[in-house]
Amino acid sequence: MSETVISLERVSKPLGAIELGPIDVKLERGMVYAVVGPNGSGKSSLFKLILGLLKPKQGELRVFGSDPAVQDPALRERIGYVSESSDVYDDRLTGRSWARFIQRWYPQWNGRLFAELVTEMEIDLTRQLRKMSKGERRRFDLAIGLAKEPELLLLDEPSSGLDPLAWRHMNDRLTRFMSGGDRTIVMATHIVEEVRKLADYIIFIHKGKMLGIYEKDELLAGWKVLWVEGLLEGKLGSAVEQTVEGKLTRVVTPSPAVTERELAEAGGRLLRTEALGLDDILYYMIQKG
Numbered sequence: 282m283s284e285t286v287i288s289l290e291r292v293s294k295p296l297g298a299i300e301l302g303p304i305d306v307k308l309e310r311g312m313v314y315a316v317v318g319p320n321g322s323g324k325s326s327l328f329k330l331i332l333g334l335l336k337p338k339q340g341e342l343r344v345f346g347s348d349p350a351v352q353d354p355a356l357r358e359r360i361g362y363v364s365e366s367s368d369v370y371d372d373r374l375t376g377r378s379w380a381r382f383i384q385r386w387y388p389q390w391n392g393r394l395f396a397e398l399v400t401e402m403e404i405d406l407t408r409q410l411r412k413m414s415k416g417e418r419r420r421f422d423l424a425i426g427l428a429k430e431p432e433l434l435l436l437d438e439p440s441s442g443l444d445p446l447a448w449r450h451m452n453d454r455l456t457r458f459m460s461g462g463d464r465t466i467v468m469a470t471h472i473v474e475e476v477r478k479l480a481d482y483i484i485f486i487h488k489g490k491m492l493g494i495y496e497k498d499e500l501l502a503g504w505k506v507l508w509v510e511g512l513l514e515g516k517l518g519s520a521v522e523q524t525v526e527g528k529l530t531r532v533v534t535p536s537p538a539v540t541e542r543e544l545a546e547a548g549g550r551l552l553r554t555e556a557l558g559l560d561d562i563l564y565y566m567i568q569k570g
């Protein structure tokens with residue numbers, strides 16, 4: 282039976298020019314959720330709410346059934362967070378000193394896994410954190426996040442600063458992290474490949490508003506571009522965009538089966554169908570409101 286790990290009921294929080302929410306959503310154990318949205322749409326702020334670093338103005342937020350704003354250590358040790366910008370209070374510490382310090386707060390710390398990650402991702406633990414390159418620091422933060430073996434892992438732009446090799450290691454490790462079926466990842470990302478490889482669900486957010494939560498395969502299979510011969514008279518009802526490109530008409534649709542029926546009724550000839558990328562899907566969703 283599915284178990285809710287994070288629940289937001291009518292949660293809202295003013296953020297300067299925009300208001301985050303009201304958001305209603307329940308996230309289940311064993312799933313990977315990708316939070317996708319343009320810059321400034323409120324992804325990091327959503328993480329801060331889940332971590333209890335920000336308090337909702339309204340609504341009820343629960344993580345493992347508790348209010349994260351209470352900052353209960355028993356709740357904190359169940360959650361790992363890899364932020365977008367590294368925020369260790371003393372970055373003159375070496376990687377090794379920081380790892381020694383942090384592991385005291387996480388009873389399920391996996392030293393063997395940490396050592397493997399350090400070797401695999403070529404992290405120099407003798408280096409001060411502030412002297413690590415951006416990529417090395419990112420790899421270090423990810424290694425720390427994974428070695429905590431949290432039940433819930435929050436990743437803010439996990440691939441930012443990673444080269445392709447480190448990115449592959451990270452993806453493999455995150456897949457392994459999820460293999461037991463009892464952990465949950467929520468990650469903010471712009472990277473389509475990352476979503477394709479890892480996510481089960483996609484949460485779209487724009488200007489603080491949640492546009493929806495979608496099962497990944499259904500979403501990616503749903504949105505299509507249909508290339509049609511010649512011009513069409515009038516717009517097909519289910520199309521979100523219909524443009525003429527040379528001798529063809531390009532039709533974007535979230536419901537290809539319906540659009541194909543409409544096209545047949547209009548006497549149009551379908552030449553080919555293409556999948557739509559995540560960025561494009563987000564763009565059209567924002568257009569549709």
Ligand SMILES: Nc1ncnc2c1ncn2[C@@H]1O[C@H](COP(=O)(O)OP(=O)(O)OP(=O)(O)O)[C@@H](O)[C@H]1O
Pocket residue numbers: 295296297298299318319320321322323324325326327365
């Ligand atoms: N504590 C705060 N007080 C006021 N405004 C805030 C606060 N934190 C964030 N904001 C504003 O809220 C908006 C959302 O910011 P947030 O960092 O959550 O977005 P994001 O989706 O993570 O963006 P990015 O993709 O650029 O990282 C931005 O306009 C930001 O300036």
